Amino acid sequence: MRLLVLGGTVFLSHAVAAEALRRGHEVVCAARGTSGRVPDGARLVKVDREEPDGVRALAGERFDAVVDVATMSHRWVLDALRAVGADAGHWTFVSSINVYADAVTAGQDERARLHEPIAEEAPPEERIQHPYLYGAIKAASEQAVLERMGERAFIVRSGLIVGPGDVSDRFGYWPARISRGGRVAVPDAADQTTQWLDVRDLAAWIVDAGEQRLGGVFNGVGTAHRLGAFFDRTVAAVGAPDTELVPVPLPVLEAEKVEYWRGPRSMPLWMPDEDAGFCAHDNSKALAAGLRPRPAEETLRDVLADELRLGLDRDRKAGLTAAEEAELLRALEVRS
Ligand SMILES: NC(=O)c1ccc[n+]([C@@H]2O[C@H](COP(=O)([O-])OP(=O)(O)OC[C@H]3O[C@@H](n4cnc5c(N)ncnc54)[C@H](OP(=O)(O)O)[C@@H]3O)[C@@H](O)[C@H]2O)c1
Known part of the structure; x- marks a missing residue:
């Protein structure tokens, strides 16, 4: 398949691109190229999503699957959907369990209540002042992807992602x-x-999802x-x-x-x-859909x-x- 990774220069998005290449797919990565290098074999299209309509360089390209890891901007998500959504066969949006309004209750599944969506963008430093902004923007971004892509949308609510290449220094x-x-x-x-998930297992499942056109909303988390x-x-x-x-x-x-x-x-x-409850989400739907934590x-x-x-x-x-x-x-x- 022809895969577009919006990212690809660091950690999860890099691992997705690397896994897809390993399986013989054609991979295009769209990023500034400042956080690192895309895996050997991928083509980097330089884009800056901070700019208005920053992904216009991709317009007119057709992809069997797209993976977006946009963190804190609803506009980035809309721009990407507008540029390549109409012709894309499958769309993964990497979201977060931060979308859930209740951080105390253990064992919540995908039907749990979400934060009120906030269709904005915010620089990372504002996360500290507004603890729910990240989850609220992710919730709005999920909604945009679901509305635009319907059954072609694959929403992965990630928890802690760990493994080689993790720049947060937490798990290590x-x-x-x-x-x-x-x-x-x-x-x-x-x-x-x-509760955590190895980045390589999450990446493999995201590539599986693109290959199989798996749709739906999932807690993409590991074993508690x-x-x-x-x-x-x-x-x-x-x-x-x-x-x-x-x-x-x-x-x-x-x-x-x-x-x-x-x-x-x-x-x-x-x-x-x-x-x-933050590190105790129910992952049974994801396991049934093929997620395999090592x-x-x-x-x-x-x-x-x-x-x-x-x-x-x-x-x-x-x-x-x-x-x-x-x-x-x-x-x-x-x-x-
Ligand atoms: N780490 C965790 O434990 C955790 C937990 C829950 C959810 N998540 C989610 O998992 C995903 C992680 O993605 P990731 O590991 O690939 O790291 P990331 O830091 O979220 O992704 C960054 C990618 O976006 C690109 N990017 C950043 N600014 C850009 C800009 N202005 N224009 C174009 N591209 C830009 C970067 O490339 P350049 O800088 O080279 O442009 C890089 O390839 C995110 O969606 C995050 O919210 C992570």
């Missing part, structure tokens, strides 16, 4: 840290749920694990023999200003209780290999530095 913190062994500070939240079980499996898969997990009670983490989920001085994957151990080993390639001592975007972790463990001793 744990295999990297645990591979070094010693006393590893972990949040004392073993019963919390965590207890956080405690996740740490145990990480130790078993990639841990140094002297690894000792040290659960740090939540009041200590709070007092020491350790953040949840992402960013500097954080415990990645750990969530506040008010977001307990075993956690395989992802952990491959992510560690990627971490080693990047360098374990590099500055990270997420997690604790060695000095911050040592300080946290000292604070724990003083308090106990």
Whole structure:
């Protein structure tokens, strides 16, 4: 098939393009080309979606399938639909579980209530001021794709996407840290749920969907694990023999200003209780439609290999530095 990837220079969209090429498809990527390179064999059409009608370079081209990963702009989605939607055989829109209004309830499926759609665009820094804007814009973008493409629309609500090439540094913190062994500070939240999907499995399913013309709305998320079980499996898969997990009670983490989920001085994957349902979505519809998450151990080993390639001592975007972790463990001793 002839596939258009709106993106293709980084992480998921790059993995989709690479998987499609591996299967022998013709792949066109449309991006600025500033975040990275498209996979060998793909053709890059330079576009800047920030500009009005920024994808006009694609007008008149015909694609069997299109994959769009637009994050925070409803207009980008409309522009793309206008440029190539009429002739496209299939349209994947990569959305997010952030579309759901209720972040507390575990086990929600695709029928759960969404945020009120906001048909706008917003620069990423505004996500912080308006926590629901990302989900609300994704909800409006989904609606636009469904209205325009009907049964040709494949909406994938992704949760945490992990794996080689992840630029967020979140998931990789744990295999990297645990591979070094010693006393590893972990949040004392073993019963919390965590849920992720390997980028390669999501990419493969997106390419399958284009090949099979699979339509509908899906939670494209992986298997939910207890956080405690996740740490145990990480130790078993990639841990140094002297690894000792040290659960740090939540009041200590709070007092020491350790953040949840992402960013500097954080415990990645750990969530506040008010977001307990965020990493526990129902993926049964996606599994029935062919999503095949690989075993956690395989992802952990491959992510560690990627971490080693990047360098374990590099500055990270997420997690604790060695000095911050040592300080946290000292604070724990003083308090106990
Ligand atoms: N990561 C997660 O855990 C997670 C969770 C839930 C949902 N998602 C969703 O999953 C998708 C991830 O996509 P991704 O991994 O490919 O990363 P991404 O950062 O969302 O995609 C960026 C792509 O868009 C292109 N792009 C950015 N600005 C552009 C512009 N002005 N004009 C044209 N192209 C532009 C980039 O290329 P250039 O910069 O080279 O132009 C790049 O190829 C997104 O839809 C995201 O919302 C991610």
